[in-house]
Amino acid sequence: MSSEAQRPGAHERRAGHLVIIGGNEDREEDKLVLRRFIELTGKPQPSIVVLTAASAGQDHKCEAYSQAFTDLGAAACNALELCSRDEANDVKAAERLLQADGIFITGGDQKRLLAVVGGTAVDRALRQAFLEQGKCIAGTSAGASALAQHMMHDGGPKSADGNGKALAAGFGLLERVVIDQHFSERQRLGRLLDVVALNPTLIGIGIDEDTALIVEPEQGIEVVGDGAITVLDGRRMSTNFLEAKEHDALELIDVKLHLLPAGARYSCHAPPDPRRRSSRSGDPRSVPPALHDIVSILTAHRRGFS
Amino acid sequence: MSSEAQRPGAHERRAGHLVIIGGNEDREEDKLVLRRFIELTGKPQPSIVVLTAASAGQDHKCEAYSQAFTDLGAAACNALELCSRDEANDVKAAERLLQADGIFITGGDQKRLLAVVGGTAVDRALRQAFLEQGKCIAGTSAGASALAQHMMHDGGPKSADGNGKALAAGFGLLERVVIDQHFSERQRLGRLLDVVALNPTLIGIGIDEDTALIVEPEQGIEVVGDGAITVLDGRRMSTNFLEAKEHDALELIDVKLHLLPAGARYSCHAPPDPRRRSSRSGDPRSVPPALHDIVSILTAHRRGFS
Numbered sequence: 266m267s268s269e270a271q272r273p274g275a276h277e278r279r280a281g282h283l284v285i286i287g288g289n290e291d292r293e294e295d296k297l298v299l300r301r302f303i304e305l306t307g308k309p310q311p312s313i314v315v316l317t318a319a320s321a322g323q324d325h326k327c328e329a330y331s332q333a334f335t336d337l338g339a340a341a342c343n344a345l346e347l348c349s350r351d352e353a354n355d356v357k358a359a360e361r362l363l364q365a366d367g368i369f370i371t372g373g374d375q376k377r378l379l380a381v382v383g384g385t386a387v388d389r390a391l392r393q394a395f396l397e398q399g400k401c402i403a404g405t406s407a408g409a410s411a412l413a414q415h416m417m418h419d420g421g422p423k424s425a426d427g428n429g430k431a432l433a434a435g436f437g438l439l440e441r442v443v444i445d446q447h448f449s450e451r452q453r454l455g456r457l458l459d460v461v462a463l464n465p466t467l468i469g470i471g472i473d474e475d476t477a478l479i480v481e482p483e484q485g486i487e488v489v490g491d492g493a494i495t496v497l498d499g500r501r502m503s504t505n506f507l508e509a510k511e512h513d514a515l516e517l518i519d520v521k522l523h524l525l526p527a528g529a530r531y532s533c534h535a536p537p538d539p540r541r542r543s544s545r546s547g548d549p550r551s552v553p554p555a556l557h558d559i560v561s562i563l564t565a566h567r568r569g570f571s
Numbered sequence: 572m573s574s575e576a577q578r579p580g581a582h583e584r585r586a587g588h589l590v591i592i593g594g595n596e597d598r599e600e601d602k603l604v605l606r607r608f609i610e611l612t613g614k615p616q617p618s619i620v621v622l623t624a625a626s627a628g629q630d631h632k633c634e635a636y637s638q639a640f641t642d643l644g645a646a647a648c649n650a651l652e653l654c655s656r657d658e659a660n661d662v663k664a665a666e667r668l669l670q671a672d673g674i675f676i677t678g679g680d681q682k683r684l685l686a687v688v689g690g691t692a693v694d695r696a697l698r699q700a701f702l703e704q705g706k707c708i709a710g711t712s713a714g715a716s717a718l719a720q721h722m723m724h725d726g727g728p729k730s731a732d733g734n735g736k737a738l739a740a741g742f743g744l745l746e747r748v749v750i751d752q753h754f755s756e757r758q759r760l761g762r763l764l765d766v767v768a769l770n771p772t773l774i775g776i777g778i779d780e781d782t783a784l785i786v787e788p789e790q791g792i793e794v795v796g797d798g799a800i801t802v803l804d805g806r807r808m809s810t811n812f813l814e815a816k817e818h819d820a821l822e823l824i825d826v827k828l829h830l831l832p833a834g835a836r837y838s839c840h841a842p843p844d845p846r847r848r849s850s851r852s853g854d855p856r857s858v859p860p861a862l863h864d865i866v867s868i869l870t871a872h873r874r875g876f877s
Contacts, residue, residue: 449761453758458760458828458830462830492820493820497828514798514799514830514832515830516831516832516835517829517830518830518861519828519829519861520828520829521825521826521828522803522825522827523823524768524821526815526819526820526821527820553824555825556824556825
């Protein structure tokens with residue numbers, strides 16, 4: 266992935282990094298995931314704004330992050346607390362996002378987050394910070410699911426009875442994917458498969474706790490932390506969806522599943538970037554054909570801010 | 572699938588049906604799964620032996636089945652209770668299996684089941700009943716996992732920390748597969764994926780509760796009941812297994828996943844049997860290429876009894 270020095274000039278804006286975290290990231294020990302987020306702001310002493318609107322108890326959340334980010338070198342870490350859409354439409358609140366070096370969206374309930382922020386001045390500032398300013402945006406747990414255009418609702422681990430599967434509109438910083446978090450820990454593969462089965466245009470991305478999928482638009486993706494990323498690709502599956510009656514189980518043939526461990530990096534460029542190596546083995550590897558297309562989707566050029 | 576009338580003569584023995592049940596099958600209402608088992612014995616008033624050695628509380632288990640099988644037309648239903656290997660080596664016990672029209676293996680703990688029965692006269696009789704006599708053999712829950720050559724241990728739903736993944740030797744009536752049960756209900760997709768990742772020669776078969784995968788050797792497979800069958804095929808995946816250190820997460824690229832709903836039937840014959848229809852839609856469908864190979868493995872000719 267490119268360093269700050271390689272970042273294009275104002276005349277060729279590139280969207281920033283996304284740090285999509287599966288929840289429960291370490292804040293006290295190695296802080297691998299949060300450390301990478303601070304690095305990706307591109308500043309030695311960045312100022313961070315923490316968007317806490319996904320959760321009702323906002324004060325407490327930010328304290329833990331403030332301590333961690335300060336430990337990691339941040340010059341400032343301030344919560345942007347939003348309890349209503351009026352507050353989220355305050356231009357001063359929006360301005361705070363545009364002044365920050367990095368934006369971190371905490372967990373909680375993604376429906377609450379979007380109900381407060383969706384469509385407001387803060388929502389537009391978030392997109393502008395990412396798409397025009399090239400800022401690094403991180404989201405954890407509910408904040409991770411909210412980054413994509415199609416947002417999975419939180420729900421109990423009840424895939425068997427059909428709960429926890431609804432989609433809603435997220436912030437739209439990623440397209441053509443749907444993100445689930447706490448993935449291995451809450452055994453959500455079945456639930457994500459249900460979503461992909463009914464929405465085969467979307468690639469399902471499941472992120473383990475204390476693990477982040479890092480997306481650098483037009484460059485590549487990277488997995489950081491303790492766990493893995495699960496990818497479900499149903500685009501070539503065949504299904505009896507049109508024939509099946511409501512409540513019938515679906516026939517799904519040929520869904521592709523990939524598991525990408527922490528340490529893995531994949532470039533979207535063809536021919537594959539020879540510098541890309543498994544950080545674990547040190548051996549250079551090319552992007553496997555089945556994965557290349559997924560990397561291209563994740564890193565696709567984003568439409569400009571509007 | 573062939574009816575009893577089409578069954579080959581003694582000079583061309585064909586193994587019997589396997590009814591592989593994901594546990595918690597209905598015994599009081601529609602009894603769909605148990606009804607199909609009774610049908611597949613090929614007798615209007617079959618005599619059933621219930622092998623209860625997977626569980627310590629054997630009496631109670633058999634009573635519920637005895638009532639259900641009698642309701643479904645069975646002339647007799649008797650438990651074969653085995654508490655020790657000595658009892659399982661009793662030729663009279665073995666003879667009871669050879670005299671039965673159908674054999675039903677109850678749930679509990681598959682390690683206990685194999686510890687008592689594995690390698691004994693009863694084990695040999697079970698194989699002989701299936702392979703030489705063409706008897707219908709059903710197993711539910713632990714009894715289902717025990718049917719395959721490679722048997723997954725029961726374990727808590729703890730795929731994230733690596734529990735519940737060990738393999739042991741089962742009865743061997745199916746080869747090249749590993750069977751997990753209570754599959755959607757206990758969210759075991761992650762755990763089965765772990766097993767397939769480390770054992771890519773085995774096809775992972777996950778069976779929902781109140782659902783059965785029915786295998787007719789050299790003919791086809793069928794899904795009966797209330798849920799679905801999940802198939803994980805890692806034979807063409809690429810992985811960093813050889814490079815990864817112990818406790819490292821694995822990279823798995825291109826695992827195939829299929830979901831086969833109740834009502835689905837697939838013939839192993841090429842060209843695909845035009846009589847094969849979705850029992851749900853009534854439309855004829857061919858076996859999708861990605862699935863054809865799986866059906867061939869499940870229905871492969873079994874080695875003769877020895």
